[in-house]
Amino acid sequence: KDFRNNVKPNWCPGCGDFSVQAAIQRAAANVGLDPENLAVVSGIGCSGRISGYINSYGFHGIHGRSLPIAQGVKMANKDLTVIASGGDGDGFAIGLGHTIHAIRRNIDVTYIVMDNQIYGLTKGQTSPRSEVGFKTKSTPQGSIESSLSVMEMALTAGATFVAQSFSTDLKDLTSLIEQGINHKGFSLINVFSPCVTYNKVNTYDWFKENLTKLADIEGYDPNNKVTAMQTLMEHNGLVTGLIYQNTNQPSYQDLIHNFSEDPLAKADLQLGKEEFNQLVKEFM
Numbered sequence: 001k002d003f004r005n006n007v008k009p010n011w012c013p014g015c016g017d018f019s020v021q022a023a024i025q026r027a028a029a030n031v032g033l034d035p036e037n038l039a040v041v042s043g044i045g046c047s048g049r050i051s052g053y054i055n056s057y058g059f060h061g062i063h064g065r066s067l068p069i070a071q072g073v074k075m076a077n078k079d080l081t082v083i084a085s086g087g088d089g090d091g092f093a094i095g096l097g098h099t100i101h102a103i104r105r106n107i108d109v110t111y112i113v114m115d116n117q118i119y120g121l122t123k124g125q126t127s128p129r130s131e132v133g134f135k136t137k138s139t140p141q142g143s144i145e146s147s148l149s150v151m152e153m154a155l156t157a158g159a160t161f162v163a164q165s166f167s168t169d170l171k172d173l174t175s176l177i178e179q180g181i182n183h184k185g186f187s188l189i190n191v192f193s194p195c196v197t198y199n200k201v202n203t204y205d206w207f208k209e210n211l212t213k214l215a216d217i218e219g220y221d222p223n224n225k226v227t228a229m230q231t232l233m234e235h236n237g238l239v240t241g242l243i244y245q246n247t248n249q250p251s252y253q254d255l256i257h258n259f260s261e262d263p264l265a266k267a268d269l270q271l272g273k274e275e276f277n278q279l280v281k282e283f284m
């Protein structure tokens with residue numbers, strides 16, 4: 001199945017987000033989805049444009065709110081595969097509360113964050129993922145705030161699928177997205193996706209020098225949360241691969257009584273106008 005459409009991305013040449021787009025398209029095809037079975041919901045930022053660049057249902061939401069929308073889509077139609085996406089500013093600053101609660105809720109949505117350690121769309125400000133000392137127009141003397149350790153945060157919040165990748169590792173990233181889609185619960189995939197225009201520190205070369213593949217760590221076991229946390233701390237979070245997965249915890253939908261029946265979006269509510277209005281009133 002072809003998940004490409006004819007919309008030309010307006011990302012800067014060399015932006016890491018191109019690879020993330022390609023990886024989502026490949027992963028969706030590899031797991032056997034049809035375009036009408038996939039919804040991609042995005043927030044605001046350069047990466048937020050991705051929902052318009054994939055041949056699927058797309059919803060370009062508001063800043064930091066891709067997850068509430070994505071969860072609503074999934075609750076209304078459990079038959080859809082739902083991918084939420086956005087940048088590090090979107091998901092780890094204004095949207096951080098939603099990220100944590102979606103994690104602990106373990107709702108069956110795959111969240112892909114394009115992490116470039118900067119705000120690109122607004123022309124280069126320090127983000128919650130920028131390191132101490134990072135100089136931009138918003139922190140001209142260097143950031144004095146420490147970078148948010150998002151993978152560690154996800155583990156402590158109870159995440160059941162935590163992975164990280166680098167946008168040039170297209171094969172690995174595609175495989176992780178496939179695993180995330182197949183995971184029955186919330187999956188968080190943080191992708192180092194360099195901003196070639198504004199971030200002159202965390203470049204492709206910088207990541208190549210600093211990232212460690214978990215596959216190269218002998219005996220690494222992604223089912224062991226303690227090891228996952230220790231490894232992240234030892235490497236300052238700069239690892240790629242499947243960090244942690246717990247397949248034993250039921251998803252949010254699994255725990256809802258009768259949720260396995262027909263999706264709400266397809267249900268025949270058999271309500272007349274008056275009954276419908278009454279129902280709405282009850283929820284007001």
Ligand code: SF4
Pocket residue numbers: 010011012014015016017046047116120121194195196197198
């Ligand atoms: Fe990508 Fe940065 Fe250009 Fe935005 S400004 S499209 S993040 S390279």
